Amino acid sequence: MKMKKIFFTAFCLFTYWGIVNAQFSVKSPHSTVEAKVEAGNTISYSVYFNGQPVLSNSSVRFEFKQAPPLGDDLVVLKSSSVEINETWTPVLKRQSTILNNCNELILQLQEKNFPRRTMNLVFRAYDDGVAFRTEFVGPDNKHEYAMTEEFTTFNFTSDHTCWAVNHASYRSSQENEYFKRKLSDITDQMVIGLPMTVKVADNCYATITEAAITDYAGMYLKPDHSASGFSVRSSLSPLPKQPDNGDKVNFKFPHKTPWRVIMLGDSPGKLLESEIVMNLNEPCAIADPSWIKPGMCAWDHWWSGEVKMDNETNKKYIDLASEMGWPYQLIDWQWYGKFNSPEADITKVAPQLDMPGILAYAKSKNVKCWVWLYNTDVDRADWDKACATYESWGVAGVKIDFMDSDDQQMVNWYHRIVKTAAAHHLMVDFHGAYKPDGFRRTYPNLVTREGVMGNEYNKWSLRVTPEHMTTLPFTRMLAGPMDFTPGGFLNRTPEKFQNGTPAQVLGTRALQLAQFVVYDSPFMVACDAPENYKGQLGSEFLKEVKTIWDDTRILNGQIGEYITSARRSGNEWFIGSMTNSETRSLEIKLDFLDKGKYKLVSFEDIPESAIDAEKVVRNSRDVVKGDVVKITMVSGGGFAAYLVPVK
Incomplete structure (x- = not known):
């Protein structure tokens, strides 16, 4: 990575211990995007695209159960800035290389009053968007904080048209429609999921999402009634057994929020070409990812018919994969018998199945198999032992289902599952899942996920x-x-x-x-039955x-x-x-x-x-x-x- 210092103008009022009401600006490498940040009595930011205001006077603030809010009455201790300019090669490719080029502004802030916590506010300006995060850096590393809410607001300049999905609850499979509506149509009763796309103008589209969710809760959107414009605010997924206004994130200093992302483009298609979410994640942590080989997959008879978890049906779908030139067949639910039950054992095969025979048959056809798992059965199991078992069988990956949450504990669960699977050369497909956040850059064995009404x-x-x-x-x-x-x-x-x-x-x-x-979807699962593909126009395309x-x-x-x-x-x-x-x-x-x-x-x-x-x-x-x-x-x-x- 090439790091180059750049300088920004700041308009400041000095005190003997720092700066209050300081204004900063960070522009993208080609000045397409600009973020203006003001820190002091409050934190506020504005975002511009090609000189056009997208967000104005938006805020960043945090509330805690047993500590004062953080985000008010601050001083700027230090500011610094760098250019990030790197090109990297993804494992899960949409293009052969990805350019990560932005200008980054870091503001070190401290409360004027007790407990005088210190935080870094980090802004990155890309030519295709703005991202920012908060780093809680100290000095208290003993007290565990219970965050009850993050109040990050996105204050748009007008009542724009948006495409927003209402999941209605923080506990969901995130499988709903993204309806076209006005920002003013979003109500307190809605739980708006991400991403949310907004038409700011004919030549300006913005999408709010997040990246690099680590030891934190997933973010949703609610109306922000404190703003004078058309504003939405963050609303974090609560921890299990907590009310909506209960604990959202428990942590000790140091800790980081995910990146809050505003993707920007002059057309809807430009948003789709952006790699900003991937760029905001850490580089690949797998030393040799060459074993990660995504591809097309056949899928057993549940979708096109009913469950037939027997040897004959599995071999029929293995034959389909082989005939189509697809590398995989997915053995779905009931392969280990009763699921979502204390008696379930994800290492024991249902009595009617000859799993060694099925896997040997697949190998003879140059096909590898994936296996389906219910998340509660995974949670009760020795996951490392189960992964070792699948690796010994020659299984290529696991499809894990019905998590239906993105609270802090579930986010950490995802990370543990993916890392352990990687240690045993297993790919992962999450169903009943929360939206992606770019973690697949760091652990590309996380090849795809659902979180979509498919x-x-x-x-x-x-x-x-x-x-x-x-x-x-x-x-x-x-x-x-x-x-x-x-x-x-x-x-x-x-x-x-x-x-x-x-x-x-x-x-x-x-x-x-x-x-x-x-x-x-690097792991692309074709949904239909062999008899519906055989001899049909279009099946040739699925081979290519x-x-x-x-x-x-x-x-x-x-x-x-x-x-x-x-x-x-x-x-x-x-x-x-x-x-x-x-x-x-x-x-x-x-x-x-x-x-x-x-x-x-x-x-x-x-x-x-x-x-x-x-x-x-x-x-x-x-x-x-x-x-x-x-x-x-x-x-x-x-x-x-x-x-x-x-x-």
Whole structure:
């Protein structure tokens, strides 16, 4: 990392022991983004994007059970600033390298009065956003503090349109819709989850989220009635058995909050190209991560039918993975018999299963298996011993389910589970999970997680609409990968759609194919049954598509309306486009290609797709850099293509 000192202007009133009411400014490397900070009687900050105010007079303050609030009556003891400029190589790639370039301002603050605690306020200005955190540095390292709330506010300049998800509770699987609403529509009864995306102007979009949650509680948003503008404030997930106004975080000095992140872009697509959340996490802690190999995965019969936890069914899905060229099969619930029970043993196989035989069969087919676990059964077990057992079996990873919380204790549980799994060369997929925060940079064996209302909801609801599917990339996915489980081939129009098993999906075949390109998930679980893929148009695309990428471009998109993504793996490109319930025509300019001829193989809606959503046409043509591909998508439709160089 190259660290370069830079200097900022401060307007100060000096006292003999420090500075009060000091104003500071930190700009991003290309001056696209600016954060202005004032510290003294209170802490306040403002954020600007291309000179346009995004947040103004927003505050940072903390309340404790048995100590005074922290954030008022402060003096600035010291300020310092550096430029961070590094390029690093991710394991879970959306692009081959990531630039981490920002200017950082650190303010050392101290209370004027007893107990004279000291804190660092750290701001980073990137060209694609602002991030800040508080470091509680001392001097008291003996007293355990019980934080009852963090009051970080985000005071917008007007009643903007936002896309906000109401989880209704701090205990949830975070599987809900991100509805379009006004900031003023957010009520005290709501528990707004992150990320929340805001349209500040036609050329300014902002997303609030967080990064690097370590030994802390997850953050939600509530209305901030103390501000004169249109403001929301942080609200932390309470510890178990605590009321909403009870303990949120217990800690001793020193301690750090997560990064509070305001992603910024001049279009919704620019938000999607940002790597700010990953950049705010620590580098990879696994000395040799070469064993971490994400990829496509078959998934047993629960989603497309009912649970059939027997040898024959598992082998049928292993055959599917082998035939499709996918490296994995997921053995889901009931493989160890009764679950979520004191009698459950996650190292003992249900009597009807021949696990050694299943794993040997998978190995003969060049497939590895994942196993599902209920989190309470994991919690009761000797987790290190269980991981050692799975490693000896040759299991590739674990899918752990139903945590449904991001309080401080659960956050610490996640970290322990992932670190122990890494020591035994196991990848992890969390379901019933809280949103990502970039921890996958530090421990890339955490390959994906749910925390999204995905395809499985088609089985019992009408909620996985084209509007929902085209909103997710600009909201939930901004935090990180999501295990949406795409790939349903029983495609239906709204008029023909029915809940039940085998499960149908709303939208066209081409839409489901496009999700494999549009949605981020290094471990991509395809949801349907072998018989629904066999001989079907589109299955070819699922044999070709990748799950990690050397380049990612968002070619167009509007939240809840449409999106087109292009991704490169080696010298091959993939394109995915999705629309909401509106029929839509788009032009895709192939200016991202290298020189030379490419063969483009596409899977497209046709007019009949508006009546029979399983209808899709396969086209093939030669294209070159700069060509324009014109596509038409029916209501709830899509477009998917792969491009390979012609030698």
